Amino acid sequence: MKGREFLINLCKACNDGKSTAKLHSQILKTGFSHDSFLATKLTSLYSNFSSIEQVQKLFDEMPQRTVYLWNSILRAYSKRKRWKKTWVLFKNMISDEKGEENVPDNYTLSTVLKACAELQLLKHGEILHGFLWKHEKIRLDLFVGSALIEFYSKCGEMSDASKVFNEFEKPDVVLWTSMVSGYEQNGYFEKAIAFFSRMVLEEGVDPDRVTLVSLVSACAKLMNLKLGRSVHGFVVRRGFESELSLVNALLNMYAKTGIVKVAEILFRMIEVKDVVTWSSMIGCYSRNGASVESLNLFNEMINRGCRPNAVTVVSALQACAVACDLDEGRRIHELATKRGFELEVSVSTALIDMYMKCLSPDEAVNVFRKMPGKDVVAWVALLSGYALNGMANKSIGIFKDMLCSGIQPDAVSMVKILASSSELGILHQAECLHGYVTSSGFDNNAFIGASLIELYSKCGSLDYAIKVFEGIIDKDVVLWSAMIAGFGIHGRGEEALKLFHRMVKSSAARPNDVTFVSILSACSHAGLLLQGIEIFHMMVNDYGLHPGSEHYGIVVDLLGRTGELEKAMDIINRMPVPVEPHVWGALLAACRIHHNVEIGEVAAKNLLCLDSNHAGYYILLSNMYSVDGKWGNLAKIRSLIKEKGLKKMIGQSMIEIRNEVHSFVADDKLHPECEKIYELVGQLEVILKLQLQHI
């Protein structure tokens, strides 16, 4: 048996494909090819160093198939994430006539359960679990236990995962971690944290780096920066800073909670970055509106030789969408095509979103057409994109097509569909969608409720909006804000104020920055100057909120409408946040109304510095000149518009006849064209809504 021992030693020395092949030929030469131990060793060596085809070939040639050999081939497929094949092989294993000891053991079960988890084969996994009831020794193996927990949590069955966990008297850190991450991945973030606390405080189990990754992810999802920071401290104390997955999780936590500066410092401190590190930081910038930084980092990543993956591209495309940078978006599209992940659902969807936000709907539609597996997110990106590009009339058709394709909307998509429909203002359509919401059981969703209120408000039916609002018992801040905004857009400022005070006095909801946008603009539209200013002070002094450019814009609008142009100018000069174009725009519009060319020119100058390609602002300025008879200046502006080739999107009118929506350019020909339609349909029931829509 000397030769066998020699071969076994040779196995230990094998560290690449070449030496494995050499060993294989020696085994064949020395006549040990029937030795099941050597065969298994050889299979796992091939599994490590060669292609799966070679492993399979070797397996097929084996005269005897022991459970060890089966385990080796199952692992070879599982390691390569070939889950379907792993499952099929397992089925072959249990019905194999060549096998002598083909009863699956703990190794087999943990590998196959993983395949069931990845393939979401709940029933199959449950049968395997049933089989284990007769084999306690295997069932209580820690590896099988963690595989079972992972299987149940990937199938969304956390109560079953918990039952498995409770069977273990002394679960190890991996089992505890499997539960923590199971809860985290199924959206039970509080439970994940509670489970972690139990593990550490009650059971005295020392968390390792993997446990901490799941914990940090839960903190990020809950925006629990306090706990997250303390975990960061723990990571540093324990010397886990070199664990990239953990640092990436921390980076992501700061990114998600909007602490960009800290994320930036952490990012620069990471010496060896991987694609996840880069993608997280690029995504951090995109989500926080820093599109220039995001795209610069994307280029830096490529220059440093790190290959972007689909996730990186999605984040970079978001930055293009934020910046309206169509050229850069197209370049990234090309890159995605070259790298072969253009057709991945998330990439295609991000492309649709980018093209739509860069106002190039045709390119978005091209991407959508090419997509192989359109899911609800892709459909909704298209639908919202049309609304954004002033073609909300197409949205409802897309929604119908989506339902016909068997795609069911979720809560987020319902919100988007309602928002797109609100661009049209067709009451009949709103009622249909409301019916759909009710029949699909989305009634109690506060976000959907708020969208319905907005939709009915924009369709002119404030009564329906109030009905929806009063019908929801647990009113949260989103709902209150939506209703206040509803009163606001109807010019019913007093009622908006009344509702705001009711909210403050009689509800648990605390007004946030959005609520203040709603109430301030309600005051502005109704010309309630004093009340508006009072609300603004309340926001700062009573609620400690920091007004953004949007709030300042409304205050400027408020002062501007009532002719307080100097005061408005003063507010702008003292703004602690960057002045965005719309603030100067509000002042310029006010100057036009009140014929103040002097301040108007200051506003225009600043405005055009910030955004020199917005045709609307030039037109606003030229209108101001024409009202005041400054024809020379007017001519200059007009020629500047021509020179720059700027075009203002033309307003359109929509008319719905039966179930068809028709749009017209809103000029003098509008009415005759409408009449034509009337003639066309004769005595048929016409018109639900006629609305001038500025695109």
Next chain:
DNA sequence: TTAGGGTTAG
């Protein structure tokens, strides 16, 4: 021969 983890789209 075996385990648990980090980035993305509406």
